[in-house]
Amino acid sequence: MTSEAAAMMRVLNSDGSEAEMCGNGLRCVVKFLLESEGKQATEITVDTGAGPLACTGFWQDGQVADVEVNMGTPRLQRRDIPMSGAPNKECLEVDYSVGERKLSLTAVSMGNPHAIAFVPEAGAKLRTLAEAIGPTLETHIDFPQRTNVELAKIHSSSEIELVVWERGVGITQACGTGACATVVAACRAGHCKPGTEVEVRLLGGSLFIVVSPDYQSVLMRGPATHVYAGTIDLSTLTTSA
DSSP: OOTTOSEEOOEEOTTSOEESOOHHHHHHHHHHHHHHTTSOOOEEEEEETTEEEEEEEEEETTEEEEEEEEOOOOBOBGGGTTOSSOTTSBOOSEEEEETTEEEEEEEEESSSEEEEEEOSOOHHHHHHHHHHHHHHHHTOTTOTTOOEEEEEEEEETTEEEEEEEETTTEEESOOHHHHHHHHHHHHHHTSSOTTSOEEEEETTEEEEEEEOTTSSOEEEEEEOOOOOOOOOOGGGOOOOO
């Protein structure tokens, strides 16, 4: 754990693989940590597989209701995604075919890999498309560590509808890093403007994303809600050889 971090977060997918980062998971961790302090602290840094990230909790009625995370610098070169091709080049609206469907893909790393395509479908049709295309793109040969897949509908320069096929998970209700990567891709393509807040509407609700004008940081803001508490007897857990 780095010296500036107050805690470290690790994330395991449902298939057992470890994710470098999870923006939604981080907001939940920050809510737990800040409320566990017993005082209305607002600032905390958490170490992740993508490095230490500065987080801010916004209190309401004695609890953290929203969390903002500085998700760091998006990485656009192929070597940083990682993906095949010229290491120093971006993958910006590159044509791919999945079955009979043609897509223009942009690749972005937010500490983990994302492949984003802007499409005309919306609503149930957008999810159906993600279910059909996601598995193939996740395991595409161009992505040696697999990739998360984002299919997005641009409704305006400040509103994007997004369905995410998450690496190692499948269709997911929300994806913080995916929302960030999608807005970065939208800014690079001219659909959105850096420095302006963009609402990303996912299946589980909205996140609010701001890409800095110099592309050196991405702010993600969204809710965190207490659902339940429990305890685990660690002695009952076993690991396979």
